[in-house]
Amino acid sequence: MAEFLELESQDGVRMPWNVIPGTKQESSNCVVPVSAIYSPIRPLPNITLLPYSPLRCRTCRSVLNPFAIVDFAAKIWICPFCFQRNHFPPNYASISDDNLPAELFPHYTTIEYSQDNQIGQSPPQPPLVFLFVIDSCLIEEEMGFLKSSLSQAFDLLPDNSLVGLITFGTLVHVHELGFAQIPKTYVFRGNKDISKEQLLEHMSFFAKKPKPPGVIAGARDGLSADSISRFLLPKADCEFAFNSVLEELQKDPWGVPTDQRATRCTSTALSIAASLLGACVPGSGARIMAFIGGPSTEGSGAIVSKNLSEPIRSHKDLDKDSAPLYHKAVKFYEGLSKQLVHQGHVLDLFACALDQVGVAELKIAVERTGGLVVLAESFGHPVFKDSLRRIFQAGDYDLGLSSSGIFEINCSKDIKVQGIIGPCASLEKKGPLCSDTVIGQGNTTAWKMCGLDKATSLCLIFEVVKKESPDATIQSTSNQFYFQFLTYYQHYSGQMRLRVTTLSRRWVAGPGSIQDLVAGFDQEAAAVVMARQVSFKMETEAEFDPIRWLDKALIHLCSRFGDYQKESPSSFSLSPRLSIFPQFMFNLRRSQFVQVFNNSPDETAYFRMILNRENVANSVVMIQPSLISFSFHSGPEPALLDVASIAADRILLLDSYFTMVIFHGATIAQWRKAGYHNQPEHQAFAYLLQAPRDEADSIIKERFPVPRLVICDQHGSQARFLLAKLNPSATYNSDGPLPGGDVIFTDDVSFEVFLDHLQRLAVQ
């Protein structure tokens, strides 16, 4: 396991198969696809920034890397991807065996280039643009929470950033922050779609001169800086205006009958925001930050009618296709996502309401643009407040928000790319590398990542196309596959950078390769790939049975890689490389990603969006929560994710990524209630109580979105957050109570039963 982590810290890559099944047949037998979880701008300890442009292969445009074969005498390098012989340019003249450029250092498989530093002076950094889109259909209390969070957030904005403000309810208000005399807003109808051209005309961008022909895009194409600065102003210039608008922002004044939902035109507001940015700052990094406090009921993206008697769509409605507005809304947001991707802008979503707000519909726009998403039940909830602060916070835990990313891929010719499951959008750059089978954003070798941050992780899925050939094993010298990942992006410092990661992986084929494959199997990465894949399939494939699919995959994998005698379940054993994979699958089957019926479509969409952007370690926590036990008897120690871990004298800390639960055993809870920890003689108890808090805090600090912290006692109502995640080894059907005294009221099978079945089926 450790070596995988090491590889990750070198390149930001985790692959389920670090030894690659070398043929098409083999790879399909391996169940888990050949794939990689890649974090394009993960901070790496040993990364070097080169202040010059990369050297590229003449034919395949791949970048010079340590795997290239260099002929120092001839000043030639051979591209490992296409075997093209390339001459070094004159500035590489002094190259020699012991005078290598950094990009050829063997351990610099991942390296960054920044052309900006070439001449020593960087061009003026394009300012970051933040366009706030605020829902005004909120009750006063929520409005108050939101206002205070926003004004705090405003203070944290970088000084050179540009700020714009749109509020919406029944109508959309675009605030002209640059209008000095009195507060001024443009008001648009909520139920009417409006194109970018109409918007330009309506906002009188061309009042002072005739409209230039063709596409309008920013200052370069005829839009005066004056016009832009009416709506997007440097933070310092609009601080007063922004705050006064915010201060006077009132609940949407259009009356709402008691049997109706508020008229909330979320989609129109977002569309106008996108068009405004598209008109003013196309191509440079800008974020639309949408703060939404309820379901969208107006415009093309409405998710539910205004009539309260009609409930908001549930998973069941979606399955039965009885959510009349769903497809229309999704289609609308798909269009919006295309527009945003084209413009290079990000949509961040802060959905804070007890009701669903339409995250499921919005998902596509957020995910394609690489936006952030936070779901909380109130604007006053710490999940929202702390998350918002985290976004703008500088320091160790900043998110490293970067923008305008383009991700490209090169790989050896026997490998093709099926697609990426993750926060990116296809640029539709087709090439010989593209596989016919498409998963996620496929059919391309380049992707747009409008917004990306340190955590952003893409799941690339490959296809091995090498045919079975007898001489394949003979040529053992060339049994390497090469992958090169190129990420151009605007670093949050404003610099344009290119990160190049070049990987080499050995492939094996034929009999006897199983051991090699097992040795290179990264079960965590595999579990995450499976999770992303199953989520994707659930969303896209009709009539898809995820449990069956997962079970089949697991059985198939176990019967291929397990040690057993046929028809003898008791003889079954798995290599340590595979041993916890069944447990991951067991928990994945029970997770919110697969068992959606407990959640609203919004929640599911939210969980999946986070899953699709997080790295392996965090994703594993989402699939299989971690449980730490605290007690007087021992220090903090991992506990089994099992109901048996509950004990009266223990405190358990469950981390399921989205929720952290601090669970006090019955005795501890009694003591706590009695207030012993406040008495000096029971300081030890106070420490014990505090320890899980500290642990939780340290986890929360690093995480975005900020998880929800639940502190509960055994047998309390909030304890369900823990119990839902535990293996039901003791249920109300069990014979006798466990020492911990807790049972789970479920008919779900326990892990033991699951394993039994697995062994039986695997050996068949």
Added chain:
Amino acid sequence: MASYLPPGAPRPASNANNPPSSQPPPNFRANPNSLADNLHNLNFNSAAPRAPSPLPGTPFPRQATQPVSPFPPTFSHPAPFASRPSPSVVPPPGARPPPFVSSASAGLASNGQPVFASGALPGGQWFPPPGSAPPTMAMAMARAPPQPQPPNTTSRPLMGSSLIRAPPVQPASPFAAAPQARQPPTTGYPYGQPTWPLQPGQGAPPPPITGSPQPPRMFGMPPPLPNQSMTSVSPAVGQIGAPVAGASKIDPNQIPRPIPGSSVILHETRQGNQANPPPPATSDYIVRDTGNCSPRYMRCTINQIPCTDDLLTTSGMQLALMVQPLAIPHPSEETVQVVDFGESGPVRCSRCKGYINPFMKFIDQGRRFICNFCGFTDETPREYHCNLGPDGRRRDADERPELCRGTVEFVASREYMVRDPMPAVYFFLIDVSMNAIQIGATAAACGAINQVIADLPEGPRTMVGIATFDSTIHFYNLKRALQQPLMLVVPDVQDVYTPLQTDVVVQLSECRQHLELLLESIPTMFLENRTAESAFGAATKAAFMAMKGTGGRLLVFQSVLPSIGIGALSAREAEGRTHLSAGEKEAHKLLQSADETLKAMAIEFAEYQVCVDVFITTQTYVDIASIAVIPRTTGGQVYYYYPFSAVSDPAKLYNDLRWNVTRPQGFEAVMRVRCSQGIQVLEYDGNFCKRMPTDVDLPGIDCDKTIMVTLKHDDKLKDGSECAFQCALLYTTVNGQRRIRVTTLSLPCTSILSNLFRSADLDTQFACFLKQAASEIPSRPLLLVKDRMTNLCINILLSYRKFCATVTSSGQLILPEALKLLPLYTLALIKSKGLRTDGRIDERSFWINYLSSISTPLAIPFVHPRMVAIHDLNSKEGDQSLIPPVISLSTEHVNDGGIYLLENGEDCLIYIGNSVDSDILRQLFCISSVDEIPAQFVLQQYDNPLSKKLNDLVNEIRRQRCSYLRLKLCKKGDPSV
């Protein structure tokens, strides 16, 4: 053109319709012959509607003579002026020869009538040289009939140019020598006068306050010769029958002219249980309501109702009512009494729903009453029962206003309300497009509004809103909770909406500071505005949506042609010009509304009780014809400031706005006129919306608005009976009370034609003409309209001559006394802006719109303006009246050394002669010579008595007209407006 020809010189045959010659024309382009032709044709039963063009040389006399022979003397013998003061023309009572003599001499000097002279007159030697203008049209017209003489040569617009273009050669003597001669004849002369008695001023009319409420003319006194002409204007000495005949020598001073009475008339509406014919609408009178309504509220074109339709048709007169339900009474009149019937509401006829009035006849000891409209016998409501007195009247009749007054106001009960009475909502909508800003219109509008806020009714019921617009619409949230007003821009002008449900229209008390702040900052806020487009239609609609819930007054300040958004208009004036040159066929279409959407909007506005007034402050064409549809349909009105001047117009704008919001007015009104059996309403005409055939909807109604109600017979009326008319206006007062104003007029029926002529009401008849002309102009070619107007006049006169006059010389024009001014007015109408093609389209549109709601007293001066001399104000010491004597509209009365003020209730022109004493100029205008006349004039009061008098005079006129007047200075030779 024609006037530049020497008299008697050969004229181009095509004279009638030809385009202006290359010489500077005196603003006359209409067909000058049509009037004469038609007169001629009518008189002589010729079928041809238009006579062939006159022959060169002797156009008119020849024509006239052709059919009728006894005219030759006319040509051969110039009338001897000396014979004029013949006994028959001398006014019998206190006749004063001097005026006559002097007038004759004035006539002698100036009487060189080129027209009349024609080629046939040998004595050309005493004609003025070519170019010297003869008396104005008005006189020519009056003189025309005896020998159908088209007044073409002299025709001039009444407004302005006739004065400006004073003849270069002015006989200096008459004015100076005989100032008395110019004293206008007074009102008083008895019917007996066969000819025009020029009775000098002060003497004749019995002082009205002496207790005789009978104004001395036109009514009351039976004419000595029942069927004889009331007035006949004969050629010169006419009746003497002497062959002198001098048809061409009609003394212009003999022409009947309006003579404003300087004293107040007392008028009782009924006397001896008989309807009393009302005094002229233009006179100053005090009414005592004794059963019939005051003529201010309602007056009929004829004060006796013809029993049959045939009789009416024979008379050639129109039967119509002018209803001005909220007219302002004279300060000395008793106010309209309010009657509260409580929950049950006013007593009404159960069949026709007519309201209780003094003419309902109670019978059966008061237990039942007979409706004077439908004749139905109703049960008297128990609580309303009262015994009858010996005279058959209810004993309480004199205590109950509804039983003894022609006008009462009932408090409306619940059943008259579909909702609570609406608040007083005022929404101001201001054009801030580039042009509006640059010409200063926006600033003027904001300034005016800012001042007017103080005049709005106090209290929580007064709500205001404000919005501005260019190519987008800007609303303002005026809620007090906000630190500053918030501007809300509605950019979509194709599909508008209101940006806020509340807070756009706010209680005045809540937003006064915000409003003031905002109005001050709007002009600067948009100072740099470069948006030339103006979304009038969309803005109006958006504002309407903001006030839809309540209704109210929407005051729009518009400065350019609406060019974008809903109801955008095109600059069709330019297209119109090409049409015009192409043959004038479609010219009148420019006066029609171009856009159906505006019409539809207007109807929607009216439905939601939004009344729109449009203040057009512009220097360009804005297509009033299209815009005006909205105010016309919603009971509003158009104000027009062209060319807008940031110097002189803001004061008028403010005053107009102030009057608009402060004048007595009502909201959400419905009006219906009921008539006695036999008569029914044919049509309503005015500024309103009509959704039901019987009622008119008036989102706004004010004291200035008049509605013409034309009537028709559907049955015979009984001779000797009375026919009643009742106008019921249900409205909400500014204070939020729902009221029904009921105005009842009962007039006797007659089957005698001469009674009709005797009781004809000239002012009402003419107002009726005007409104008909105004409504016809947009829909038919101008020539037809002119012909129609002329024919209307001729038909009446012909009928009178045919059926009522004793046989007289056919060369004599015989005028019914009551209608003796009709020809003069008709001529004035034909020469007015709306009936000429040389004016700007917008001005004509405005003229048409102005007339559509104009009241009777204002209608006449609007086409026949009043002129007074102001250079000698000081010399009229001791004169009671602030207004100096009126001067006839004739160039011969305009002196080069004088300054004259001409006003028509809307515009006011001050003409400064060429040789005015510079001292007077300095005193009045603070300029030393005529050349320093400012283009944009603001009347100021300087520290001298003359200036003070002028200011007093102007203020008095303003008061009379309820209008601030657009003042303009001009001097001789200025291009006419």
